[in-house]
Amino acid sequence: DVKVTQSSRYLVKRTGEKVFLECVQDMDHENMFWYRQDPGLGLRLIYFSYDVKMKEKGDIPEGYSVSREKKERFSLILESASTNQTSMYLCASRGGRNEKLFFGSGTQLSVL
Amino acid sequence: RKEVEQDPGPFNVPEGATVAFNCTYSNSASQSFFWYRQDCRKEPKLLMSVYSSGNEDGRFTAQLNRASQYISLLIRDSKLSDSATYLCVVNMFFGTGGFKTIFGAGTRLFVKA
Numbered sequence: 001d002v003k004v005t006q007s008s009r010y011l012v013k014r015t016g017e018k019v020f021l022e023c024v025q026d027m028d029h030e031n032m033f034w035y036r037q038d039p040g041l042g043l044r045l046i047y048f049s050y051d052v053k054m055k056e057k058g059d060i061p062e063g064y065s066v067s068r069e070k071k072e073r074f075s076l077i078l079e080s081a082s083t084n085q086t087s088m089y090l091c092a093s094r095g096g097r098n099e100k101l102f103f104g105s106g107t108q109l110s111v112l
Numbered sequence: 113r114k115e116v117e118q119d120p121g122p123f124n125v126p127e128g129a130t131v132a133f134n135c136t137y138s139n140s141a142s143q144s145f146f147w148y149r150q151d152c153r154k155e156p157k158l159l160m161s162v163y164s165s166g167n168e169d170g171r172f173t174a175q176l177n178r179a180s181q182y183i184s185l186l187i188r189d190s191k192l193s194d195s196a197t198y199l200c201v202v203n204m205f206f207g208t209g210g211f212k213t214i215f216g217a218g219t220r221l222f223v224k225a
Contacts, residue, residue: 033213040120042199042217043156050210058212059115090155097203097211098144103155 003027006091006104013111019078021107023091031094032074033101034058034066036087043090049074081111113138118200118216126224129190133219135183135200143211145176147185148199150218156199159185190223197221 007022025032031050035043035058045058047066055066063085067075074093078085088108092101118135125131137145145162160167162174162183173186183200200216 031210031213035215040217043215045212045214048212050208056206056208056210056212059214092213094213098161100146100158100161101148101156101201101213103157106155 004091004093004102004104006089006107008107009105011107011109013078013081013109015082015111017078017081017111019081019109019111021076021078021089021091021109023074023076023093023104024072025074025093025102026072027093027095027102028071029093029095029102030071032068033092033094034064034074034076035090035092036060037090037106038087046076081109083111085109086111114217115139115204115214116200116202116216118219120217120219122220122222124222124224125190127190127192129223130186130188131190131221132187133185133198133200133221135185135216137181137183137200137202137204137214139202139204140181141205142181142202143205144203145183146201147172147174147183148201148215150197150199156215159198187221190221192223192225195221195223 033048034046049068091104147159148156150156197218203211
């Protein structure tokens with residue numbers, strides 16, 4: 001079965017810190033996604049990537065950047081963390097256009 | 113306007129009830145459609161894909177109406193274990209040949225004994 005691994009389950013950072021969230025998948029999927037989930041707002045797409053070095057903004061990219069140097073790894077970067085970026089971050093990967101998403105376990109980030 | 117819209121609920125139903133969830137999407141170039149289920153503090157998991165011809169999996173029936181850009185999920189004979197958030201999900205064409213996956217905000221279901 002596909003495995004999507006996020007580097008941390010819980011993370012606490014201070015305002016202004018640079019934060020890296022890592023995600024690795026083991027099924028050679030082309031498409032990878034970063035979402036954040038907040039109560040009442042569902043999953044909102046931050047960025048996605050459809051190939052190595054290719055990235056597209058999602059619905060809420062402000063304050064974030066991403067990196068995909070290798071096919072299996074998709075990193076989310078908070079350049080200068082702010083308290084409104086406290087959230088659950090979910091990484092996912094997908095094969096073809098008609099295929100389902102496979103999720104990591106999520107990273108609960110708290111910015112103090 | 114959100115790209116995928118759902119009634120947030122919550123829906124409170126007794127065991128054995130039939131409950132229906134609806135979802136609309138804005139992008140007519142959408143390619144594929146799904147219902148996911150999410151339990152509290154867990155990641156979403158695929159419940160079923162949705163096809164124009166309609167599809168059924170046990171007590172669950174999903175339907176797609178492309179002309180109306182509308183998706184539905186019907187749960188018959190509700191069980192306590194069906195209590196969860198149900199997410200409508202759409203793979204949408206985004207212009208450079210790829211498809212992004214967009215979630216609705218979810219509909220919360222509580223099934224009571």
